Amino acid sequence: MSTEALFTEQANDFDAVVIDANPSQAASFAKAATALGKPTLVGQLPGGLDVLDQADALLMPAHTWRFLPSIQAVKRSIDAGKLGEPCLLRIHRWLPPESTTESIAKRILPDTDLACWMFGGAPEKIWTLQSAANPDYIQFHLGFTNDGMAMIDITGSLPADDGYFSLSMIGGTGAAYADDHHNMNLLYSGGQPNALRTNQGRTDLTGQLQEFVNAISEQREAAVTLADTSRAAAVAAQVIESAQTKQVIEGKEYN
Amino acid sequence: MANPEKIFRAGVLSVVKHDYLPRAVAAHPRFELLVVADDGDQPNWVHERNQRFADEFGIPYVPDVPKAIAEHDLDLVVISSEAERHCNLAVRAADAGLHVIADKPMSTRLSECDRLVEAVQRNNIKFLLWNRNYLPALIQAKEAVQSGAIGELYAIHVDFYFSKDAGPPKGARQPGDPPINWLERQIEAHADGSDGGIGIEAMGELQIEGIYPLGYIRMLTDADVRRVFARTATHFHQANVDNHVDDLATVSLELENGIVGSLCIGRIGAASHPDIGEIKIHAIGSKGGIVITEARPEVSIHYRDQPPLEFKNKRIANENDFLLMDDFARALDTGCEPILDARGGRDIAATVFAAVESGKTGQPVEVTH
Incomplete structure (x- = not known):
């Protein structure tokens, strides 16, 4: 059944829509779903954001990275005031080539979003470096109000089959470390031992879905909004602009 | 190559900050501490710290740097003064022909660092800036x-x-x-x-x-x-x-x-x-x-x-401290540069x-x- 037929002929048979379409279709599907008044969870943004500005129903962009158990634990500690004011966010994200076929803007969007989310706004200064030796490498340096800062490096050239992720948040009264290095087990099978990363399962997906359901049932805005996606995408664009122009970019207000 | 059995004679030029530098020198078999020295016009707390360290090691404290250098036939000095005095003490030691081990940071002024680099080159002495590269x-x-x-x-x-x-x-x-x-x-x-x-x-x-x-x-x-x-x-x-x-x-x-x-x-x-x-x-x-x-x-x-x-x-x-001293002994023995x-x-x-x-x-x- 086509999506068009689904939305026109069987709209009364479902209460909400979850979209996992390719980027070229995701926004138009979401537009159609929300036009029917259906709460919609949509992945594969940010393409076509402009058509979604006036959604007629709850629209939650999928920011699955926010729902990783480790990230949730860090954010909860910030929100609870345990760490004090956020001072420094440090992220190392190393990916294998098979995870990096998308554009660099899309690749860095999860981390521009995490930075904006944790600091509660967009950066005021952006400085980016890329590697001449490896076009799949980028690092960016963000300055936030109240002297907050983020330093993030992302590479897409780790050997195949696994990745590495480390996130540290230094706050004024405490710190949180969500780090694959802390969560490695060892496999002895001859020669040097191999490190085995303990994965976090797929509670990121279930956590995200639960938030979507809760927002519907509680008739409130979802924890992730289109404005979050727009802000992260705008910062990602500024990161790339800094890399291309080799200039410090003054951030714009997307808060 | 110099005599690898030589015991290098070391003086301490101020030990008001990290005493682990002169302790590392004292602990290495290729070095011996002979004297603690500082400038006489330093405040009392400086003299007190220098004296305390000298007493612990049973060596004299001489509040006169040129006198201490002249009287103890030193090969090198180790400096752990306040940061703003590091380079001045190091340059004076270098100009006296002594090798230098200095605490971090190198200085509070880049011009002082440049003056030290010039003195090290001009006097052909070895200089080691303390570091953690042998962890x-x-x-x-x-x-x-x-x-x-x-x-x-x-x-x-x-x-x-x-x-x-x-x-x-x-x-x-x-x-x-x-x-x-x-x-x-x-x-x-x-x-x-x-x-x-x-x-x-x-x-x-x-x-x-x-x-x-x-x-x-x-x-x-x-x-x-x-x-x-x-x-x-x-x-x-x-x-x-x-x-x-x-x-x-x-x-x-x-x-x-x-x-x-x-x-x-x-x-x-x-x-x-x-x-x-x-x-x-x-x-x-x-x-x-x-x-x-x-x-x-x-x-x-x-x-x-x-x-x-x-x-x-x-x-x-x-073994960082010991290996740094090994490294410095090697530099003195062979003429190579120390690790930093x-x-x-x-x-x-x-x-x-x-x-x-x-x-x-x-x-x-x-x-x-």
Whole structure:
């Protein structure tokens, strides 16, 4: 059944829509779903954001990275005031080539979003470096109000089959470390031992879905909004602009 | 090659900061301590610290540097004065033909670093800037990078957070309280076993400790830093607030040969980590990457009624100080350069000063070489 037929002929048979379409279709599907008044969870943004500005129903962009158990634990500690004011966010994200076929803007969007989310706004200064030796490498340096800062490096050239992720948040009264290095087990099978990363399962997906359901049932805005996606995408664009122009970019207000 | 059996005669020129330098000299079989010396016009607290160290080692304290040098037939001096006096003492020793081991930071002025580099070259002496490049994890990192295991290095990042307090926390000053005097606070800090940049001139964490992570980067890349972009801030300690120096800094680095990298450094408070702090190296190459925790190997020790500020994780197998002295003996024996010589120390200082400037201007700054 086509999506068009689904939305026109069987709209009364479902209460909400979850979209996992390719980027070229995701926004138009979401537009159609929300036009029917259906709460919609949509992945594969940010393409076509402009058509979604006036959604007629709850629209939650999928920011699955926010729902990783480790990230949730860090954010909860910030929100609870345990760490004090956020001072420094440090992220190392190393990916294998098979995870990096998308554009660099899309690749860095999860981390521009995490930075904006944790600091509660967009950066005021952006400085980016890329590697001449490896076009799949980028690092960016963000300055936030109240002297907050983020330093993030992302590479897409780790050997195949696994990745590495480390996130540290230094706050004024405490710190949180969500780090694959802390969560490695060892496999002895001859020669040097191999490190085995303990994965976090797929509670990121279930956590995200639960938030979507809760927002519907509680008739409130979802924890992730289109404005979050727009802000992260705008910062990602500024990161790339800094890399291309080799200039410090003054951030714009997307808060 | 010089006589490898020679015992080098060492003098201590001021020991008001880190006594682990002269202790490392004394502990190595190729060196012996003969005298502690300082300038007579120094304040009483300086003389008291020098005298105390001299008494412990049963050697004289001479409050007259030229006299001590003239009377003890020294081969080298070890300097752990306030930072602003490091280079002046080192230049005077170099001009007397003595080799020099100096504490970090190299100086509070780049011009002083340049003066020292010139004196070292002119007098053809050896200079070692104290560093942590022989920690077990750093040795491992160096071997891994040099073996080609991760291919050609193109990016390197160091996180260097000391989870130490530095007096009252930010915001502790009450209305009407005077600002914290930097020198008084630092003297007190050394009394309670914490660390800091002792001296009259206030220094931020980047200036005090930046030598260590930048020393790692220099050793692992064998490249100079060409340009920096930095953010600096004061988030944690009232002494830093009152004296307008950073306790947290982030620095983007552009090095020779197209290598890029970063340094995040801070004194983030004792509550922020179970041991001395989160100190890590992330290096990425054409064939892979490596993640190094600087504190390893370590042992975790927990017990009832454990003092809250006692480190729960303790470093073991740390031979850094001994290996630095081995390295310096080798330099004296063979004429090779020590692991961090005057030129290297000066270039690290130049990177730090450029980063401090960038933090103030909000713009990238070229590092002068």
